[in-house]
Amino acid sequence: MAQTPIKIIVVGAGPAGLLLGILLSKQGISVTLIDGADGLDNRPRATHYGPPAVHELHRAGVAEDVLAAGFTPNKMCWRKLDGTYLTGLDNDVIKNNPDRVACLPLDQLGHILAKHLARQPTAEVKWAHKVTGLGQDDGKAWVAVSTPAGDVRMEADYIVGCDGANSQIRRSLHGDLNFPGKTWEQQIVATNVYYPGFDAHGYEDANFIIHPEHWHMASRITKDGMWRVSYGEKGGFTHDELRARQPMKFAKMLPGNPQPEEYKLANFSPYRVHQRLAEKMRVGRFLLAADAAHLCNPFGGLGLTGGIVDVGGLSDCLYGIWSGQAGPEILDVYDTVRRAKYTDMIDPISSENLERMTHDADTILEPGRDAFLTLCLRAEKDVEFAKTMALGINELQYDFTQHYTSKK
Numbered sequence: 001m002a003q004t005p006i007k008i009i010v011v012g013a014g015p016a017g018l019l020l021g022i023l024l025s026k027q028g029i030s031v032t033l034i035d036g037a038d039g040l041d042n043r044p045r046a047t048h049y050g051p052p053a054v055h056e057l058h059r060a061g062v063a064e065d066v067l068a069a070g071f072t073p074n075k076m077c078w079r080k081l082d083g084t085y086l087t088g089l090d091n092d093v094i095k096n097n098p099d100r101v102a103c104l105p106l107d108q109l110g111h112i113l114a115k116h117l118a119r120q121p122t123a124e125v126k127w128a129h130k131v132t133g134l135g136q137d138d139g140k141a142w143v144a145v146s147t148p149a150g151d152v153r154m155e156a157d158y159i160v161g162c163d164g165a166n167s168q169i170r171r172s173l174h175g176d177l178n179f180p181g182k183t184w185e186q187q188i189v190a191t192n193v194y195y196p197g198f199d200a201h202g203y204e205d206a207n208f209i210i211h212p213e214h215w216h217m218a219s220r221i222t223k224d225g226m227w228r229v230s231y232g233e234k235g236g237f238t239h240d241e242l243r244a245r246q247p248m249k250f251a252k253m254l255p256g257n258p259q260p261e262e263y264k265l266a267n268f269s270p271y272r273v274h275q276r277l278a279e280k281m282r283v284g285r286f287l288l289a290a291d292a293a294h295l296c297n298p299f300g301g302l303g304l305t306g307g308i309v310d311v312g313g314l315s316d317c318l319y320g321i322w323s324g325q326a327g328p329e330i331l332d333v334y335d336t337v338r339r340a341k342y343t344d345m346i347d348p349i350s351s352e353n354l355e356r357m358t359h360d361a362d363t364i365l366e367p368g369r370d371a372f373l374t375l376c377l378r379a380e381k382d383v384e385f386a387k388t389m390a391l392g393i394n395e396l397q398y399d400f401t402q403h404y405t406s407k408k
């Protein structure tokens, strides 16, 4: 099988870019990651990775380290504001499945990925290299990069934009303001907190609280007892106003109605949230993956989960080209399939996850009100159905090797 010695540049050394770098370099493909920041991003963002993402972490050989640092959450449930349990899904029904949901804060995941990438001889990471523009012709693609030593042009056979929500690659390809979709009117405040009251009140590892005003999610996110509390606020508040409201929100929302001296707040980060999908995830020799290509609200953990599945599929496509088993047209299949997975699954499921939390908890279990919670009620009585539900999100996966034109 003739090899085409292609070189890949990945723009962005966030979790998606690092994982793509590992998957490619482990096959012997030469890959350079360039990132405008000085090092890993430590903001409190993703914590939970669904089964199709954990599958890719296994393929990259990093899952063992991720699970050793993190843990497997037990149950996800929905509650009223007063803590009354409504229904839930038990992760233990698939306890023998190696791909079941994993939990680890994103900053820790990034360090594990960077450590694994550093072991690969065909991979390199260049920090403080910010992409400012791009171009391509029949033979190659290039990016204009601002570095501490001055401006340079870097060339490759393919360039992948894993450069996050404000992707320069996406903006250069499709236009600065062209990222179709919507921004939610509500904003989300993501906090990390130590509060023993969750355990004292019998909270599960993941709890979605349904209430028109004080809707929120409370999830255990570390083995040492840190929790993520993410809650909705109206769109108009400034950062300072949100900060001032936080003690009132916790007193209204959390079990036991705690005052600030009863918990330790470790992080406070407001976010605007979006549902958006790029017009194309392939333009010639440029590809987009993860947040650079699509965004969703964080409820249900589909953002990076979907991004990781992109990256796994893209690595198969690029490996197919590199190993002579596929032509460049496989990248069009990547574009079509990954965009459809966003439109058909990630966007509607994540949107419903957020909207469900804003409803009236007293009536939400009435017949015909919420199809998903009705299925959860059924799963609580039917283990086989519960297993099917727990793995339903695996529909995000797609085997691109079926499009290899000649197989090794």
Ligand SMILES: Cc1cc2nc3c(=O)[nH]c(=O)nc-3n(C[C@H](O)[C@H](O)[C@H](O)COP(=O)(O)OP(=O)(O)OC[C@H]3O[C@@H](n4cnc5c(N)ncnc54)[C@H](O)[C@@H]3O)c2cc1C
Pocket (backbone or CB within 6 Å): 011, 012, 013, 014, 015, 016, 017, 034, 035, 036, 037, 041, 044, 045, 046, 047, 048, 049, 050, 106, 129, 130, 131, 132, 162, 163, 164, 165, 166, 167, 168, 190, 230, 271, 289, 290, 291, 292, 298, 300, 301, 302, 303, 304, 305, 306, 307
């Ligand atoms: C509160 C919150 C909770 C979340 N929870 C979950 C969850 O539980 N599960 C889940 O799956 N998802 C979750 N998400 C989503 C998840 O965090 C993102 O999908 C994920 O971080 C995106 O990773 P990425 O690698 O695509 O982009 P990023 O992590 O944004 O990385 C992009 C990288 O590109 C670099 N870069 C940017 N511009 C340039 C440039 N011009 N040149 C060079 N480099 C550049 C940046 O420095 C950065 O390192 C959550 C998000 C939020 C906000």
